[in-house]
Amino acid sequence: MELQIAVSKVRKYATSSSGDTVEVVERPNGGLSIVMADGQSSGRGAKWISTMVVRKVISLLAEGVRDGAAARAASDSLFTERKGKVSSTLNILSVDMQTQSLVITRNNPAPALLVCNGVLNELNEHSLPVGLYRDTRPQIFETTLSAGLTAIAYTDGLVHAESRNSLTLDVPQEVMELIQTPDQSAQVIADSLLARAMELDEGRPVDDTSIAVLRVLEKVSDSVRRMVVHIPLEPKYSLF
Amino acid sequence: MELQIAVSKVRKYATSSSGDTVEVVERPNGGLSIVMADGQSSGRGAKWISTMVVRKVISLLAEGVRDGAAARAASDSLFTERKGKVSSTLNILSVDMQTQSLVITRNNPAPALLVCNGVLNELNEHSLPVGLYRDTRPQIFETTLSAGLTAIAYTDGLVHAESRNSLTLDVPQEVMELIQTPDQSAQVIADSLLARAMELDEGRPVDDTSIAVLRVLEKVSDSVRRMVVHIPLEPKYSLF
Numbered sequence: 001m002e003l004q005i006a007v008s009k010v011r012k013y014a015t016s017s018s019g020d021t022v023e024v025v026e027r028p029n030g031g032l033s034i035v036m037a038d039g040q041s042s043g044r045g046a047k048w049i050s051t052m053v054v055r056k057v058i059s060l061l062a063e064g065v066r067d068g069a070a071a072r073a074a075s076d077s078l079f080t081e082r083k084g085k086v087s088s089t090l091n092i093l094s095v096d097m098q099t100q101s102l103v104i105t106r107n108n109p110a111p112a113l114l115v116c117n118g119v120l121n122e123l124n125e126h127s128l129p130v131g132l133y134r135d136t137r138p139q140i141f142e143t144t145l146s147a148g149l150t151a152i153a154y155t156d157g158l159v160h161a162e163s164r165n166s167l168t169l170d171v172p173q174e175v176m177e178l179i180q181t182p183d184q185s186a187q188v189i190a191d192s193l194l195a196r197a198m199e200l201d202e203g204r205p206v207d208d209t210s211i212a213v214l215r216v217l218e219k220v221s222d223s224v225r226r227m228v229v230h231i232p233l234e235p236k237y238s239l240f
Numbered sequence: 241m242e243l244q245i246a247v248s249k250v251r252k253y254a255t256s257s258s259g260d261t262v263e264v265v266e267r268p269n270g271g272l273s274i275v276m277a278d279g280q281s282s283g284r285g286a287k288w289i290s291t292m293v294v295r296k297v298i299s300l301l302a303e304g305v306r307d308g309a310a311a312r313a314a315s316d317s318l319f320t321e322r323k324g325k326v327s328s329t330l331n332i333l334s335v336d337m338q339t340q341s342l343v344i345t346r347n348n349p350a351p352a353l354l355v356c357n358g359v360l361n362e363l364n365e366h367s368l369p370v371g372l373y374r375d376t377r378p379q380i381f382e383t384t385l386s387a388g389l390t391a392i393a394y395t396d397g398l399v400h401a402e403s404r405n406s407l408t409l410d411v412p413q414e415v416m417e418l419i420q421t422p423d424q425s426a427q428v429i430a431d432s433l434l435a436r437a438m439e440l441d442e443g444r445p446v447d448d449t450s451i452a453v454l455r456v457l458e459k460v461s462d463s464v465r466r467m468v469v470h471i472p473l474e475p476k477y478s479l480f
Contacts, residue, residue, distance in 0.1 A: 001472075001474075002470060002472055003472075003473050004469070004470050005469040005470075005471075006467070007466065007468075008464055008465070008466050010463060010464050010465070017270075021266070022467070023266065024467065024469060026261070026263065030257075032469065032471065051266075051268065059295075190466075216473065221472035223472050224248055224249065224434060225248070225250070225469075225470070225471050225472070226246070226248050226249075226468075226470045227246065227467070227468070227469045227470075228245065228467070229246075229264060229468075230243070230244050230461075230467075231465050231466075232462070232463050233335070233385075
């Protein structure tokens with residue numbers, strides 16, 4: 001089997017910094033986690049919040065803390081730090097080799113998607129962002145690891161992508177179309193969803209948008225682990 | 241400009257776990273760092289060491305600590321924890337948007353490579369791994385960020401790749417050949433170097449091998465950040 005992870009991320013049009021943070025961490029007992037947070041509002045303040053939440057979760061996961069406990073700790077920590085005045089959404093997608101499971105953790109009103117052998121489930125139980133209340137708990141979904149699983153999480157930029165006009169992105173339908181292709185790569189799914197959202201926003205995203213896709217494919221793999229990151233670099237603003 | 245990062249990683253033949261750890265972290269003032277460590281010996285013990293070193297460095301970089309200070313802290317920390325009895329190599333490749341620079345940090349007897357507009361420099365000043373002595377300092381190279389820069393670091397698996405026969409991998413020469421192609425991707429460079437090393441090892445790597453490549457290309461980018469990870473998953477060993 002092969003585990004594929006893809007993250008595609010764009011910031012709100014005309015802002016200096018995305019308020020979303022996404023990082024990937026290796027789990028100490030085998031496996032990986034993608035941690036994604038969308039800090040309240042946008043720009044530098046939002047980035048501070050989402051970075052704080054992601055760093056907290058990652059440092060706990062790296063110590064072997066379970067996903068649910070890490071999410072609760074991040075919520076309590078943000079609540080304590082900012083007195084319940086700011087919130088952040090939080091999603092964790094994990095492949096845990098110790099328990100041989102896929103774990104989807106949500107503190108996010110936006111749903112997460114799980115596709116299992118061509119059947120799509122929308123994980124949309126009521127879920128609060130972290131940081132607003134004491135003892136906020138995440139929604140957790142866990143299933144046995146097997147080939148044919150796809151988990152997708154996204155920040156609300158993807159679903160707010162219609163706000164400048166009346167067009168709406170139907171994420172589940174887009175996903176179902178994309179996974180028709182056998183062994184469709186996680187990268188193509190993430191990139192195509194983001195491209196569709198940016199089309200609706202006429203190339204000027206109305207919000208920070210991040211998409212994380214995790215796939216387990218049957219594919220025979222060559223035993224090499226690979227990671228690739230591409231980041232646009234802008235020249236420093238001149239004083240002139 | 242576009243920043244490209246690629247990591248390719250394979251573990252020693254017939255071991256359960258690679259002793260190398262590589263992680264990528266976003267810097268709080270803009271930019272990214274790749275942190276790579278090769279723990280002494282191989283298997284789980286080595287993994288514990290390299291994970292400890294990388295986690296220490298990453299948590300400090302995420303707080304805004306400079307690369308050199310983070311490397312020294314990781315060394316002192318491992319020295320204190322294991323009383324100078326175990327070592328780990330450490331490399332940090334950073335793009336720092338605050339100082340607009342590329343920073344290469346080495347605690348590794350193996351050289352790192354810097355290619356600047358087609359000219360290759362081998363960074364091979366005497367450098368000790370972390371953990372063996374109090375106050376081990378890294379070798380640091382810093383240069384202004386510009387298109388056309390390539391930095392490459394690797395663990396010694398790549399240069400020990402000849403140990404089962406008399407063939408030797410000439411890493412600088414391989415790199416020079418690879419970058420002849422205009423806009424050659426970081427991914428192709430990392431994958432090709434690993435493939436050459438595995439050829440010399442006849443498909444059974446004699447050591448854990450990790451390669452990290454960072455390129456700054458002139459390329460006009462579409463403002464989307466992308467990350468892709470591919471990991472082979474092996475089925476859990478059955479009792480039968």
